[in-house]
Amino acid sequence: MVTTDYTRRAMLGAAAAAGVSISARAQVNGTGRPRLRLGIIADLSGPYADLSRPSEVCARQALEDFNVSARGWDVDVLVADHQNKADVAAATARRWIDQDGLDALVDVSTSATSLAVNTIAxxxxxxFLASGPGTSDLTGAQCSPNTIHWVWDTAMLARSLGSSVLRQGGDSWFFLGADYAFGHQLARDTTLVVQGGGGRVTGTVFHPFPGTTDFSSFLLRAQASGAKVLGLCNGGADLITCVKQAREFGIARRMKIVGLMTYDTMIHSMGLQEAQGLQIAATYYWDLNDRTRAWQARVQPKTPQLYPNMVTAGIYSSTMHYLKAVSDMGVAEAKRDGAAVIARMKAMPTDDDCFGPGRIREDGRKLHPVYLLEAKKPAKSRHEWDLLKVVETLSPEDSFRPIGEGGCSLVPT
Structure with a gap:
């Protein structure tokens, strides 16, 4: 049996949904069946809300595909809004663990919130199976035996997309980023790639996060810099607004706009008329191959208005692999020792319909191919979500930071 337990503002809405109970807490020891509790802490009301909305659906799809009910397990899914505040995320994680018997966190989007939760886990x-955050510190200075970083990170975006644009002649960059851990790390990592490849950075500026809606002063500074490339180190609604305002100001005619962290969800939101030609790096897209298309067909009826992106697909993928490890160990032992579960997950090869075969390194970095994608021209799109075409497929070794460069204490020296 799978139940869902929302926190605070979402709880009454959950109670109104057919078949959903808000009394799961009282059932923890009432059935005699093994019970697992999974938690998703994400931005449900801020600039990344559209990216996070399919999160629970994707977790529940993993439970359905793994057939937990037939295995005799009860699984609860808890969902909370961190409001883009690290203290809110940390307090939620601590309460779930101390009071609600939480076993695993399977997202925690954004860098600052994930670093706070990483310590608690x-x-x-x-x-802690980090799907949404980008900070490469989760497999570097703040790596943990309890954490796997599943989908992407700032180092990957810099090495894949940054290197690709540099090869295309984009040898001078101006960075505009969000003023928090993610934006700073993405600008830092891409700067290293650009300079290491013989390019130069003409300037870097950070906008307040969250809350900025007018990016004109920042964009005009970028235009005045003389750089060939405008590297956007933000995401969600902020990146969409930046792209639209850059086109309004005519900046796109003089500079190549690169959204270093751009999801297909965001391409859909801005529309192909605005997005055409934008290149992105992603580890998942629904139309990559027969397996991704089959998975999309299974999950689409449950989220018809918003296709899953690589982060929410990562929630599915990481949950599936977690369930395989729990099955291998036994529920009681898995609940007793989170670090042992992570060790078992690292020892097992990964394989699922979203990311295909892969593996997990000692530093907690999940490895899989990276795809360079380009937004289609409107005339080339067959339907609303036919947004991107594959330009290049990169190996994990060419995309993710080498294991010896992160400074993770878990890596043998």
Whole structure:
């Protein structure tokens, strides 16, 4: 049996949904069946909300595909809005673990919130499967035996998309980023790639996050810099607004706009008329191959208005692999020792319909191919979500930071 337990503002809405109970807490020990509790902490009301909305659906699809009910397990899914505040995310994670018997966190989008939760998961010896955050510190200076970083990180975006644009002649960059951990790290990592490849950075500026809606002063500084490339180190609604305002000001005619962290969800939101020609790096897209298309067909009826992106597909993928490890160990042992679950997950090869075959390194980095994609011209699109074409497929080794460069204490020296 799978139940869903929302926190605070979402709880009454959940109670109104057919078949959903808000009394799951009282059932923890009432059935005699093994029970797991998974938690998703994401931006449900801010600039990244559209990216996060399919999160629960994707987690539940993993439970359905793994057939937890037939295995005799009860699984609860808890969902909370972190409001883009690290203290809110940390307090939610601690409460879920201490009061609600949480076993695993399977997202925690954004860098600052994930770093806060990363510390708690280690302290409480729980499983943390980071899907949404970008900070490469999760497999670097702040790596943990309780954490796997699943989908992407800033180092990957810099090495894949940054290198590709540099090869295309984009040898001078101006960076505009969000003023928090993610934006700073993405600008830093891409600067290293650009300069290492013989390019130069003419300037970097950060906008307040969240809350900025007028980017004109920042964009005009970029235009005045003389750089060939405008590297956007933000995401969600902020990136969409930046692209639209850059086109309004005519900046796109003089500079190549690169959204270093752009999802297909965001391409859909801005429309192909605005997005055409934009190149992005992604580890998942619904139309990559027969497996991704088959998975999309299964999940689409449950989220018809918003296709899953690589982060929410990562929630499916990481949940599936977690369930395989729990099955291998036994539920009781998995609940007792989160670090042991992570070790078992690292020892097992990964394979699922979203990301295909892969593996997990000692530093907690999940490895899989990276795809360079380009937004189609409107005339080339067959339907609303036919947005991107594959330009290049990169190996994990060419895309993710080498294991010896992150400074992770888990890596043998």
């Amino acid at each position: 280690r302290e409480k010896n729980k499983v």
